[in-house]
Amino acid sequence: MLNWDDLKFFLAVSRAGSVRAAAEELKVNHATVSRRINSFENSLGQRLFERTSQGYVRTRLGDEIFNEAAYLEERLSNVERRIMGNDEQLSGEIRVTMPDLVAEELLLEGCALFCQQYPQVELDIVDSIKLLNLANREADVAFRIVKEPPEYLIGRKLAVLHRACYMAKKNLPLLKKEGWLEQQNWIGWTDKQRRPIGKIAKEYPRFSSKHKIANSKLQAIATRNGMGIGILPCFVGDRDPELVRIPPYTSEEKYDLWILSHPDLRKNAKIQTFVRFMTEYVHGNKGLLEGQEFIEP
Amino acid sequence: MLNWDDLKFFLAVSRAGSVRAAAEELKVNHATVSRRINSFENSLGQRLFERTSQGYVRTRLGDEIFNEAAYLEERLSNVERRIMGNDEQLSGEIRVTMPDLVAEELLLEGCALFCQQYPQVELDIVDSIKLLNLANREADVAFRIVKEPPEYLIGRKLAVLHRACYMAKKNLPLLKKEGWLEQQNWIGWTDKQRRPIGKIAKEYPRFSSKHKIANSKLQAIATRNGMGIGILPCFVGDRDPELVRIPPYTSEEKYDLWILSHPDLRKNAKIQTFVRFMTEYVHGNKGLLEGQEFIEP
DNA sequence: AACATGTGTTGCAAATACGCACCACTCATT
DNA sequence: AATGAGTGGTGCGTATTTGCAACACATGTT
Known part of the structure; x- marks a missing residue:
């Protein structure tokens, strides 16, 4: 039995004039178009296109079919519209x-x-x-x-997603004080995770952990208010005007x-x-x- | 983009009223029909059939599409005819x-x-x-x-294809004579195969080979005329009114x-x-x- | 002459669809 | 109840289809 979808490929090639152009229109690989047209012709035992160096040109049989197929496509778009919702718009x-x-x-x-x-x-x-x-x-x-x-x-x-270590921007002047940074603390998450893990945490081995805040948003606010050093997603910290990364400013993928x-x-x-x-x-x-x-x- | 072939399945189920009946009509497995209808509905985000214990029944949307699709099918047969018609003339x-x-x-x-x-x-x-x-x-x-x-x-x-050993029917009376059968001979094919091979040949170890006829049709005629015992395909020997199998009447697949x-x-x-x-x-x-x-x- | 850009084809690996064999369920008949 | 003949669904192994990338060839440009 005729494969209805083959006609779709036939039409696309017919109009585009080449396999590659048709493939783009159909949003598939051009090899697929080439093979399907060939397979279609084989199944008919007839050629629908002449192969020229510029592309595909319809044969006489191809011309005959083209009109019928084009009409079918037109009617089919009605069906499509009816199914997809009465408008072209998504809803x-x-x-x-x-x-x-x-x-x-x-x-x-x-x-x-x-x-x-x-x-x-x-x-x-x-x-x-x-x-x-x-x-x-x-x-x-x-x-x-x-x-x-x-x-x-x-x-x-x-x-x-990357994360980095942040401090409150308002404390930036203190950073210049020798030894200040080393005395800071992480803002903890839970009891189990009081010490942050990952390679970025190892950069500051001497930090202790203080507080327990198990919510990212609140962690950010706490950091902003100077409660300690927060490890935050970059999309939070880098964008927050009241936060700055601490040296060496690196981020880590998580x-x-x-x-x-x-x-x-x-x-x-x-x-x-x-x-x-x-x-x-x-x-x-x-x-x-x-x-x-x-x-x- | 709409897969045109899905409509073919939709129509078949629509008309047949059940997945299994549609599958038979389409000459595919019923699982295929079931899966394609489900996938079709998923791609639309809407149901085309209600599932009942008796089978599939179109929804309101299904009804709408059915008319359009049925019309398309009708027109599609034009394409098919045109191709076939062309097929008749050219090749x-x-x-x-x-x-x-x-x-x-x-x-x-x-x-x-x-x-x-x-x-x-x-x-x-x-x-x-x-x-x-x-x-x-x-x-x-x-x-x-x-x-x-x-x-x-x-x-x-x-x-x-089975083969068996045949003799001329006209010699049937001689079969009753004690020792007659044992004195018969094969009708040979070629030099190399003067002694027939295969398990059926072993049933008559004492037969010698006579003549050389390297053509099945002529072998049959030779057997018919009493030139010896011929090993012939059953579809030749069993159907020939002038031939009969020799005891024990068994055939062998070749x-x-x-x-x-x-x-x-x-x-x-x-x-x-x-x-x-x-x-x-x-x-x-x-x-x-x-x-x-x-x-x- | 070398090159870029167009064409279609082909080998291979991955994605997808298919058929088979089974299951679960409903309903009518025994 | 038990059975049988319907219905559709599902896991799994396989067959088909697809996309990717590399080709080969033609044409027009530098």
Whole structure:
């Protein structure tokens, strides 16, 4: 039986005049187009195109089919419109979940831009520490900070999150005092993690730990107020005008930021548009996330 | 972008009312239909069918699409007809090659039926011992008697060919004479094979070999005329009214009959129709080929 | 003449779709 | 109840399809 999709390829090549141009239009690799046209012709036992050095030109049979196929495509776009929602515009709801810190500092801005561009789409944003279950479809899209995402989800790594050590900017004059920095303390997270780990923490072996604040946002505020040295994500610290890194100003990569969705939604136009949009948005702010926007004093 | 082929599945399920029935119509596994419908709905973000215990029932959206899709299918048949029509005129020819013996005894009858049902197809039948090259399109379809076909071709095993030992029916009365059978001789093929090989030959260790006839058809005639005991394919011997098997009437499997074509033609409708037709035809005569139609006297 | 840019094809590894064999469930018949 | 014939769903091994990258060839430019 005829493969309907083959006609789509036939039309694209017909109009574009070459395999490569058609491939771009169809957003697939040009080798795929080449092979599918060849396979289509084989299945018919007929040639639809003459191969010239400039590209593909329809044969007589190709011409005959072209008109019918073009008409079909036209009608098909009606179906598509009817399915995709009555407008060309995307509409409906997208449920998104994201960690509160990145949400506040960065992602919400991106979401706002998205809503501006697609006003019909309604975002249901859940800023939750708890990992919502994408498998159960509690959310359509998730931003997560992990090293490796679960393998049953699909998505991309958006950025490598860096962190660095910060102090309150208002204490900057004290830094010149000999021995002052050495007497400072970390701001602790929990009992177990009173001593920060990672290579960056080893730069300051003599720091002690004081306080316990198990929340990133509050850690930032505490640091801002001079309660100690905070290890904060660069996208928080570098952007905060009241914070400065301490010497030697280096940052350390810790986790990765991923955007994830369920494989079933891989072909869903609305979801994928959102994913692409946010991916691009975050890439635009990659420097901040990866701690490259800090300028040494 | 919409996958046009998904509509084909949508239509089939729509009409058949269940995944399994649609699968049969589409000649694919029902799991495939199930998964494609689910994936289609996921890509739309909307349901096209309600799942009931009796099967799939269209939703309101499904109804809307159904009309458009049904119309598209109708128009699509124009394309198909046009291609087929063109196919008839330009290359409405299938080149088939087959061994002469099976051709005469069985396959040609099937070909005749095929031509009757598809009068627009012209068969170019080459009954040749020499193996034509399917890769060079010297033939589109080949019937071959082998144990294992070359792996660069695709096809199916049609039957296991059996052979048995025959004598002229007119000599049947002599069989009652004590010791007559033991004095008979094989009809030889070539020098090297003057003594037949295989387990069936061992049943008659005392037979000598006489004559040399290197052609199956002529061997049959020779046997018919009482020149000796012939080892013949069952589809020749069992069907010949002038031949009978000798005791203990057993048959032995020797080669397999295959129908083969080039992978490039895997999707060629004409070829595949022919292959399917002939496969079915030969299956209908399987008993004869496999020597099960002989009734012991 | 060398080069860049256009064309389509092909080998190979990875992604994807498929068929098979099973399962769970519903419903009608025994 | 027990059975059988429907329904759809799922895990797994395999077959097909795809993308990538490297080609080979033609054409126009430097």
